[in-house]
Amino acid sequence: MSLIDHLDHLVLTCVDVEATRRFYIDVLQMKLETFGDGRMAFRFGNQKINLHVRGAEFEPKAHLPVPGALDLCFIASVPLDRVIERLAQMNVPIIEGPVERTGATQKLRSVYVRDPDYNLIEISELI
Template sequence: MIDHLDHLVLTTAHEEACTRFYVDVMGMALESFGAGRKAFRFGNQKINLHIKDHEFEPKAQLPTPGSLDLCFIASVPLEEVIARLKEHDVPILEGPVMRTGATSRIRSVYVRDPDLNLIEISELAP
């Protein structure tokens, strides 16, 4: 019945820092839509942004910054990801480590975004 994820919503308490992280570090495109809404676009998906205490309706029952655990598949080798993270002074919490992804084994590093969401950045393993 379900084919793929279109978008998800991230609630932030730090709009500017969050935008810098997802645009400058993660390389996503900032997009504006609707009545002043923002999203981070990458590939065929996007992350819609909600600002804590100013969320759009309808919303999650308890929208909370720092409650997400997301895994992204990189479009470049993991070594390039690691270099970019170092370039932006983003500490790696763990990795590279081997994990099981949705379709295959993946090699991953873990970081935190400005709201302390856990972000896993991975490459498909051979």
């Protein structure tokens, strides 16, 4: 048995809060959550992404918090073809895919995009 059960949240460091908010809320349709002293997070399922702004991070923080250093894979709640349609509607270019990949529990069909800070975002469906 592993010591760890699941991921609760991760922290994303951004440069432009509004561009990041638009991407995660408008494009990926995550829910905005505010907490604490004006902190912001993007909620999806039972997880969330807390947002830090470069140069104004909350303590404690990663040793070297930098925008654009993440490579994230999200499992879509809808068929990947609907994700592809949504990305096209929102003028978000797909940089690779659809392609077959290996996920944590099974094979995936994925597309790759970049968020406003150039983090690599993989959006997948289980196959």
